[in-house]
Amino acid sequence: MDERQALSAFAALAQEHRLRIVRHLVTAGPDGLAAGVLANAIGVSTSNLSFHLKELDRSGLIEARRDGRSIIYSAVYPALSGLIEFLMRDCCQGRPEVCAPAVAALSACCNPTGETAHV
Amino acid sequence: MDERQALSAFAALAQEHRLRIVRHLVTAGPDGLAAGVLANAIGVSTSNLSFHLKELDRSGLIEARRDGRSIIYSAVYPALSGLIEFLMRDCCQGRPEVCAPAVAALSACCNPTGETAHV
DNA sequence: TCTACATCTCAAAACGTATTGAGATATTGG
DNA sequence: CCAATATCTCAATACGTTTTGAGATGTAGA
Numbered sequence: 001m002d003e004r005q006a007l008s009a010f011a012a013l014a015q016e017h018r019l020r021i022v023r024h025l026v027t028a029g030p031d032g033l034a035a036g037v038l039a040n041a042i043g044v045s046t047s048n049l050s051f052h053l054k055e056l057d058r059s060g061l062i063e064a065r066r067d068g069r070s071i072i073y074s075a076v077y078p079a080l081s082g083l084i085e086f087l088m089r090d091c092c093q094g095r096p097e098v099c100a101p102a103v104a105a106l107s108a109c110c111n112p113t114g115e116t117a118h119v
Numbered sequence: 120m121d122e123r124q125a126l127s128a129f130a131a132l133a134q135e136h137r138l139r140i141v142r143h144l145v146t147a148g149p150d151g152l153a154a155g156v157l158a159n160a161i162g163v164s165t166s167n168l169s170f171h172l173k174e175l176d177r178s179g180l181i182e183a184r185r186d187g188r189s190i191i192y193s194a195v196y197p198a199l200s201g202l203i204e205f206l207m208r209d210c211c212q213g214r215p216e217v218c219a220p221a222v223a224a225l226s227a228c229c230n231p232t233g234e235t236a237h238v
Numbered sequence: 239t240c241t242a243c244a245t246c247t248c249a250a251a252a253c254g255t256a257t258t259g260a261g262a263t264a265t266t267g268g
Numbered sequence: 269c270c271a272a273t274a275t276c277t278c279a280a281t282a283c284g285t286t287t288t289g290a291g292a293t294g295t296a297g298a
Contacts, residue, residue: 016126055285084225088199155275166258188272
């Protein structure tokens, strides 16, 4: 992850519909969701959704695969990891206690039934 | 962290100069940096820097305090934690192995002299 | 092949954001 | 108080992005 990629990713996430798309796909897991399912979940026209999906694909945050008539989109988890790492790299002058809450929040995020850390 | 705050934060990070400012401040630690120091480090006019610092302040990612004639800016680490948690909340349908790289990357980020995970 | 379905492409209009330079404000030391 | 320093405000210009609707493309089943 370099600066150019990070800027592209943050720009992709800085839009209401695209942020919702990514969060739906992050929650959906590696199996992903069809474009039509996303259009209903987010509440945008298919034309507009297509525009946003293309932006997200260009940024590398999601990927597409065809399955019959549908196109299935899924989150690219390594891109999300890379973005987090880029943002927090070499943080806090070696004072880990400053960043501990971030680590705790992320560690808890894979546990939808348990207590999720809401920082 | 709600959607409105997250959108504001991502929009703030989706700009070359602002992303550099945040990364400088994240690296600088809680002591922060003066506006003039940032202007030199980033290479923008003081007028333009002021505009971007205000955007970042509005988004809650940085905060300001006066110290004599200087104004010292510093990263708001809980806002960064909250943003990461918002993005990754309830991820991957309970398959922690999908998100493990993100946790590892973030855990390693407080260690500037050791091996930083470059995912 | 024909039809229905799922998704994408394109151009135009509407909208918001970044940069610039001149000038204003606030603080310190003499 | 005055001058120097540090930072901020404002308005104009330039630029890029989002939305919309009509139509095109690609796929599956009868």
